[in-house]
Amino acid sequence: MTVSAIEFTRLGPPKLQLYAMRCQSCKQLSPWWEHFHCYKCGGEVLTEELLEGRGELTNYTVVYYPPRDFLGQEPYVVGHITMDEGVLLPAPVVDTALEDVQVGTRVKSTLRRMKLGHEGDIYYSQKFVVDPNPPKKRARPAAAKAAPAKKAPAKPAPARRAAPKAK
């Protein structure tokens, strides 16, 4: 992705910190890009809230064919991290062997070089590493649910919420 130096000043610095947007109407916490209205209730007053930086990997993939700005980092793990505050964020997981990553892995954020832009512009942002000191009691029960499904795939679990039947 090519950006101008002017755009870089808008895009880069905010990502040095790990934050999410709190809706002041319904208190829903949304990813950082939801500045304009709350994804859940439509409320238009949202405030930035810094995150502690700890969470759990709830979904992941390994990228073998990266976009240009990530060339040289492949293969890399990128996934969805459910932060302990409850919001789900996309981020890479680094400093770990691909086979050591699984759904339910506890992770914590760390400031790293995220990518290189077309003009040599360097983006720093939050990546995640495996948390060396995970809390003994997990903050969220989601991992307990996801893990058995991975171990016993033979029996399909029902949808969490039944979708309406097509007519």
Next chain:
Amino acid sequence: MRVGVLGIGKTPHKIQHSKSLRDLIVEAGRGAIADAGVSPSDIEMLYVGNVGSVGFNYENSTGLMAAHHLGVVPAGAVRVEAACGTGAWALHLGVVAIASGLYDTVMVVGAEKMNDLATVEATSIIAQAADSKEEYFSGLTFPSGVALTARKYMQIYGLTEEDLAHTSVKNHHYGARNPYAHLRFECTVEEVMKSAKVADPLKLYEVCPMTDAGSALILCREEILRDQPDKPQVYITASQMATGTWYAATDTLEDAYRLFNEPATRAYAMAGVTADDIDVAEIYNSFAIQEPLGIEGLGFAEPGEGWKGAKDGSTWKDGKVAVNLSGGLLCKGHPLGATGATQAVDIIEQLRGTAPEGIQAQDPEIGITACRGGPGAVGAIHIYQRLEGE
């Protein structure tokens, strides 16, 4: 509503280094004009679906370029963009133009020239169909975003990677028989499983190639086609569009279901048919997992069961509903702006009975196309019916 399909045309779907974007547009467009038996001056409006000429080809104003080189000047012409749903959106605008009564004859073209750039550059351009500056800032790509959906589906419904591989086996069975397809070889479950990893758990044979192609349709008022009974009497009887979430992070399987189910429900009501009436379907599958999601959204299977048809035969040619007899995007490739138009052309060939040998279903009367775009952002449904002697 009935909009007549007067003519169709398409180019081969493959890497075509000798052809430019305009070559593809003109080849597909002239094919449709000849098939319709009209002249360019009969066309009153031109809709050109093209996603990324600014990035892929360093040229813009694709609609105007197409108008000039197809010779439809002074008819109006405009370029249409809606991520991977672009071709279907161009078709929708063509249908609306006729249904509104404003025009008698319009032309729809979808085209994309993707192979002038290296894969890494093209991947970056494709990623701009999502929020490339915020969400995809994290190193996501389209394959990896959909891989997250696949893993979610596997976690929730217990789908295994072997189960999913049957979808590629089915598509390749038919793709091998489609002379217009990009990848023309059959494969087994084992070969799918052994193919190179692209984005875990998706493998090479579960991912569409980058393809150069164009497709075109000439649409007309119902009466115009009725007055030519020697022409195949295929009509578009429903056209419905929807949006969903633009972010992979907040896109649930329920969202993916609604993306097709909501416009499909509207489309079935519009055409006065049900999911059970559909004989042939072209369902967007740039990645294998999207085929079962589409099958479920269209109401051909319950949520969590859309993958079974490729394994038990019910979505093969002689099954309950034949899905992607063209080989789908997995074999035809996914020339972004062309895809939605190609799906339409392929279904119309099925209803006309002119599909290539080996992939022609037996006497289908009702077909459907489902095109999607963005992480989960565009849902586009069209229904087609052969209505002889009415």
